[in-house]
Amino acid sequence: MNGFVSLWSYLSATPLLWLTATIGAYLITENLAARLGNPPWANPVLLSVILLSPVLVFTNTDYGTYFEGAQFIHFLLGPATVALALPLWDNRATIKKSVIPILCALVAGSTVAAGSAIVLAQFFDLSMGVLLSLAPKSTTAPVALGISEAVGGIPTLTAVMVILTGIIGAIIVTPLMNILSITDWQARGFAVGVAAHGIGTARAFKVNPIAGAYAGIAMALNALLTSLIVPILLRWLS
């Protein structure tokens, strides 16, 4: 028993354990989501967090210790954001074809996504730290974390808000657009890409390929715009 305790205290302090646990949890939940037919609520990120968090709490592991292992994965968010340039470049012909609707919808949607979060957070009397963490919620996680850090929010809280926003958008978009009888796949896809980033985009690809392509364009453009808009909106609205 004593041997196990000392082995555990050794392993739980090395980066190896929590790095492996993070990848393992993701592989399990991704597989589970695929088996369920990838419904929007069975999001592998959300499920991985639900799987890992109790383990950390139960084993009395603080986030700092966990992050020493997980940081190797977290670090890849930066190069992954840079890599978004490629799908944007690949879609340049499509973007050129409808450049005016794309740019106008992007500016309007992105402003409302961040602005309404700021206004609503004040209306519901949420604290300043929470407000700052909420503002970039509609943009893709690596960018949102960067913005949150830059404006003084709590990046880990932003990560949770971004993931929840993606799931909410992915669940709502199809019934909402059907109720309004909007049949333009370009517009539908673009809307979910602006409001609900990558998780919304993944959903759009499952519903319609044109919607998926426009959602992807919206997500990448919104990553560029949100980082410009959030600091300005914060100055105006709060």
Added chain:
Amino acid sequence: MLHTLGLLLGCQLVGEFVARGLGLPIPGPVLGLAILLAALALRRPLASALRPTTEVILAHLSLMFVPAGVGVIGNLDVLSSDWAKLLVVLTLSTVLSMLVTVATFIAMKRLMYRLKK
């Protein structure tokens, strides 16, 4: 693969350098995205050289959110006291944003169509 990784990191590094150096509120990687976009426009063959590695990275984008997501264990106090408000804010804000985006997109598309005629 190593070339692509080097280029991605290089773009991020330059982006980080410029953003911090000039005190811009834009995250370094976003500036790196813009730099890579410019590089692709200047050197067209670059796209096919980058594709294999970037496709692997972007296909596993979800995994990279997990470490930050687990940070929820450090924010349980905020979430347990404000979860209902947060859920309302997120839902309302997401619906509003989708409605405004879809309406603007369709209105501008119709306008452009009419102007062309």
